[in-house]
Each structure stands twice: as C-alpha cells, then as structure tokens.
Amino acid sequence: MNRIKRVVLIGSGNVAEALARTIGHCTEVQLVQLFARNPERGRQVAEIGQTTWTDDPQQLAAADLYLLCVSDRAVAELAASLPIPPTAVVAHTAGSVPLDALPAKFAQRAVFYPLQTFTRGRKVDFREIPIFLETTDDTLRSPLEHFARQLSEQVIFADSEQRKRLHLAAVFACNFANHMYALGEQIVGDAGLDFALLKPLIAETARKACDATSPITVQTGPAVRNDRTTQERHTAMLTEEPLLEELYRKISQNIWEISKKI
Amino acid sequence: MNRIKRVVLIGSGNVAEALARTIGHCTEVQLVQLFARNPERGRQVAEIGQTTWTDDPQQLAAADLYLLCVSDRAVAELAASLPIPPTAVVAHTAGSVPLDALPAKFAQRAVFYPLQTFTRGRKVDFREIPIFLETTDDTLRSPLEHFARQLSEQVIFADSEQRKRLHLAAVFACNFANHMYALGEQIVGDAGLDFALLKPLIAETARKACDATSPITVQTGPAVRNDRTTQERHTAMLTEEPLLEELYRKISQNIWEISKKI
Numbered sequence: 001m002n003r004i005k006r007v008v009l010i011g012s013g014n015v016a017e018a019l020a021r022t023i024g025h026c027t028e029v030q031l032v033q034l035f036a037r038n039p040e041r042g043r044q045v046a047e048i049g050q051t052t053w054t055d056d057p058q059q060l061a062a063a064d065l066y067l068l069c070v071s072d073r074a075v076a077e078l079a080a081s082l083p084i085p086p087t088a089v090v091a092h093t094a095g096s097v098p099l100d101a102l103p104a105k106f107a108q109r110a111v112f113y114p115l116q117t118f119t120r121g122r123k124v125d126f127r128e129i130p131i132f133l134e135t136t137d138d139t140l141r142s143p144l145e146h147f148a149r150q151l152s153e154q155v156i157f158a159d160s161e162q163r164k165r166l167h168l169a170a171v172f173a174c175n176f177a178n179h180m181y182a183l184g185e186q187i188v189g190d191a192g193l194d195f196a197l198l199k200p201l202i203a204e205t206a207r208k209a210c211d212a213t214s215p216i217t218v219q220t221g222p223a224v225r226n227d228r229t230t231q232e233r234h235t236a237m238l239t240e241e242p243l244l245e246e247l248y249r250k251i252s253q254n255i256w257e258i259s260k261k262i
Numbered sequence: 263m264n265r266i267k268r269v270v271l272i273g274s275g276n277v278a279e280a281l282a283r284t285i286g287h288c289t290e291v292q293l294v295q296l297f298a299r300n301p302e303r304g305r306q307v308a309e310i311g312q313t314t315w316t317d318d319p320q321q322l323a324a325a326d327l328y329l330l331c332v333s334d335r336a337v338a339e340l341a342a343s344l345p346i347p348p349t350a351v352v353a354h355t356a357g358s359v360p361l362d363a364l365p366a367k368f369a370q371r372a373v374f375y376p377l378q379t380f381t382r383g384r385k386v387d388f389r390e391i392p393i394f395l396e397t398t399d400d401t402l403r404s405p406l407e408h409f410a411r412q413l414s415e416q417v418i419f420a421d422s423e424q425r426k427r428l429h430l431a432a433v434f435a436c437n438f439a440n441h442m443y444a445l446g447e448q449i450v451g452d453a454g455l456d457f458a459l460l461k462p463l464i465a466e467t468a469r470k471a472c473d474a475t476s477p478i479t480v481q482t483g484p485a486v487r488n489d490r491t492t493q494e495r496h497t498a499m500l501t502e503e504p505l506l507e508e509l510y511r512k513i514s515q516n517i518w519e520i521s522k523k524i
Contacts, residue, residue, distance in 0.1 A: 184435030
C-alpha cells in the first residue's frame with residue numbers, strides 16, 4: 001500500500017488525547033476526524049488535535065488509518081460495528097490486547113502501542129516514546145513504520161506476546177512505582193509531614209535508574225545492604241498495617257536475593 | 263554557641279562524599295578534615311571536599327562540628343571512641359538512628375539527616391534536598407539551622423520518631439520504587455527486550471508524581487480502573503514467578519482500595 005496520510009482517531013481517553021496532540025501537529029499526516037461517543041470530551045480532544053469531532057458512525061470520514069484508542073474491552077466490538085472501509089488499515093493501541101482481537105474482515109490489521117503513561121491535559125514528548133508495532137500483513141510493515149516514525153524516534157516491531165509482557169512490565173515500572181510513592185506519602189503523612197518532602201528523592205531515584213544500565217546496579221537502602229537491624233526497626237512501625245509490613249518484608253527479601261546475582 | 267565554621271566529616275561512604283562535595287564548596291563553612299578508616303576511599307572523598315584526610319584518631323583536627331556519616335551500627339561506637347572535644351557539636355546523618363545513640367558525654371548532640379539517595383560519583387543538587395535537624399540543646403538550634411541553610415533551602419526540625427518514619431517512607435518511595443523498575447526490567451528481559459525501553463515511562467511517572475499534590479491522584483493502569491480482565495491476563499504470565507504474582511495481586515488490590523477513598 002501507499003503511505004498513510006489520512007488518520008481517523010477513535011476514542012477520547014488519555015491515549016486519544018496524546019495522539020491527537022501529536023498527530024494534529026504532524027506535517028506529513030492529517031488527522032481528519034475524531035470519533036468518540038462522549039460529546040463534551042470528544043469535542044475537547046478534537047480541538048487539541050485541531051480536527052473535527054463526530055459521534056455518528058454514518059459520518060465517519062474516509063481515511064487510510066483508523067486508530068482505535070479505546071478501552072481493552074471495546075476494541076473488538078467497536079472495530080466490528082463502525083462502518084470502516086474493509087480496505088483501510090485498522091489498528092488499536094492497547095498493550096495487552098492481541099492483534100487478532102481486530103475483526104478478520106479487515107485485511108490490514110495492526111497494533112500501534114505507545115509505551116507511556118498518559119494523563120489528561122499533560123503534554124509529553126512523543127518523540128522519545130517507544131512505539132511497538134505489530135502486523136501480519138507484510139505489505140503494511142513499511143507504511144506503518146513510516147507513519148510511526150513521524151511521531152517517535154523509537155519504533156520497534158513486537159509480537160502480541162512481547163507486547164503483553166511490555167504492558168505487564170509497565171505496570172510494575174509505572175503503576176506500582178507510583179504506588180510506592182503513595183505508600184511513602186501515607187507514611188510521612190502519619191508523621192505529620194508532607195508528601196512534597198519526598199519529591200527530590202523520587203526525582204533523583206528515577207533519574208539515577210534512567211542513567212544506569214540496570215536499576216539493580218544503583219539500588220541503595222537497608223535491603224540491598226542486608227541491614228536487618230534497620231529492617232526490624234522499620235517493620236516494627238508497620239504492625240498496624242499488615243499489608244505494608246508484608247510488602248516491606250517481601251520486597252526487601254527480593255532486593256537482597258537479586259543483588260546477590262550480580 | 264557561636265556559628266559553626268569548622269567542620270570535620272567522619273566517614274567515606276556515599277553520604278560523606280555528597281557532604282564533602284557541598285561543604286567543600288561552601289564559603290562560610292570550612293571543611294577542615296575528613297576522617298575515615300579506608301585510606302583509598304578516604305583520600306578520594308577528601309579530594310572531592312578539597313580537604314585533608316586522616317585515619318589516625320590522634321590527628322583529629324579541632325572543629326566546631328564533627329559530622330558522623332557512617333553506618334547506623336558504627337555511629338555510637340565511633341562517636342565514643344574518637345577523641346572529639348566534649349564541647350564540640352557532634353551530629354550523625356543516619357535516618358533511623360535516634361539522637362541519643364550519640365554518647366551523653368557530649369553536651370551538644372544533634373542529628374543532620376539529608377533525605378536523598380546518594381550514589382558514589384553522582385552529583386546531586388544539595389540545595390533542594392530536605393535536611394531534617396534534631397537537637398535537645400536549645401542553644402544549638404540556631405547555629406545548627408544556620409549551618410544547614412548554607413547547604414540547603416529546605417531545613418526542617420524533626421524528632422527521632424518523625425525521622426524514623428521519614429526513613430521508612432524513603433525506603434518505599436526510593437528503594438522499593440527502584441525495585442519495581444528492576445522487576446520491570448526482568449519482565450521485558452524475559453521478552454527479549456531492553457530495560458532502556460522503560461526509561462521514558464519511568465521518567466514521566468516520577469515527573470507526574472512530582473507535579474501532583476498526591477501520587478494517588480495521578481495513578482493509571484488496570485488496578486486503579488479495577489480492570490480484572492487485564493489483571494488476569496497479567497497474573498497468568500507470572501505463574502512461574504510466585505513472588506511477582508503475589509506482589510502483583512496485593513499491590514493492585516491496595517491501589518484499588520486507596521483510590522476509592524479519594
């Protein structure tokens with residue numbers, strides 16, 4: 001096929017917003033429409049992408065690529081129900097949804113998975129986000145890659161199995177890391193202190209891991225030193241929080257075990 | 263007492279290095295000596311602090327403040343064994359060690375705890391690091407605070423109980439967050455992919471939390487959405503890693519429970 005020039009985005013969530021922002025400012029690619037069920041949010045995301053909005057399937061614009069940025073559950077049903085031309089490229093952005101969740105009636109199916117945490121109203125540098133592509137249609141590989149390279153400097157082909165693992169890894173490195181910040185906030189809060197005091201530490205921890213080949217090599221603290229006295233002092237503060245005490249013990253033990261391997 | 267002008271640093275670990283670097287470049291305060299048992303590392307840290315090194319207790323220089331940057335276990339014994347003048351200020355930098363671990367023979371005891379993760383050879387902006395001070399000597403409060411303000415813009419008095427909790431919070435927000443990165447690395451590694459792919463995600467996760475009032479308000483992912491289908495897909499990949507599976511389930515459950523409270 002030829003190059004992907006006209007794109008319709010489907011969805012109005014955080015991924016749709018980030019993609020609208022970046023595709024909307026792309027010179028080689030035109031964001032011709034945003035399709036979304038929620039009128040208020042749909043209009044808002046369309047405006048961010050400098051395009052028009054519709055919630056009427058009959059008004060769906062003609063395009064080379066229909067990019068579904070919707071919840072995992074909605075991918076299959078929405079792709080089947082919308083009057084997308086069977087010759088167009090249909091792709092979804094869901095990390096843990098396999099390629100074949102897209103209906104087989106489309107000859108050109110693909111996955112376009114940007115590995116990042118997207119938040120409403122928050123601009124991210126899309127050019128540094130790794131984009132993982134998948135397609136079983138060999139003729140689609142080159143146009144799909146060319147399209148992705150308009151948006152990011154890191155474009156990688158990965159199959160559904162790899163992508164599922166990437167999504168799982170992202171849950172640990174992002175959602176669970178963020179939850180460790182939240183537990184830190186809870187603990188300083190109990191001492192009458194503010195979460196803001198932890199921010200320089202959080203920022204440096206992430207910077208240090210990003211400067212390292214592996215986060216294992218830059219680990220610090222009582223667990224990696226196997227400092228049991230400090231660990232006992234810490235768990236003694238958590239007797240009224242059984243989950244935190246358990247997480248403390250298990251994560252500490254795992255830090256020590258992993259550190260011995262390097 | 264008068265201002266703290268002359269400082270001897272004791273220790274050659276990562277905290278000693280960071281303090282040598284910042285005190286060594288201070289105009290109002292002079293780093294007169296570094297005392298450390300390890301000659302090679304002692305000389306190295308002394309050079310960073312543009313000062314002299316000794317490992318001979320008899321050569322310990324005269325100073326207003328003796329700052330012990332040593333392991334938690336070594337604080338009490340080293341403070342007792344060195345010929346520190348009983349009229350000098352003696353302080354330690356250990357988050358989870360109480361003030362009274364310092365021998366009572368010193369009239370002016372203090373704690374000087376910088377809340378940050380320090381790594382050998384890595385420069386950090388000391389001015390943004392919160393420094394937690396403690397002393398039971400009222401006349402020492404003002405000179406101690408004045409000294410700390412030479413180094414950082416964030417100086418807070420906190421008692422041993424608060425500091426112990428700060429240290430515990432730091433373990434979660436730093437060491438455990440870093441371990442979540444390490445588990446992410448392990449998972450992408452199993453899929454034949456590189457840790458570097460997670461770096462933009464890690465950086466954005468930390469930036470987003472630092473821009474927020476609370477990390478709870480910026481949580482994303484299947485746990486906070488209570489998306490059980492994705493969670494089941496994820497845990498199915500972890501059946502051969504019982505600890506990871508358990509952490510996945512418990513942290514996800516806690517994310518969901520906490521999100522309901524806000």
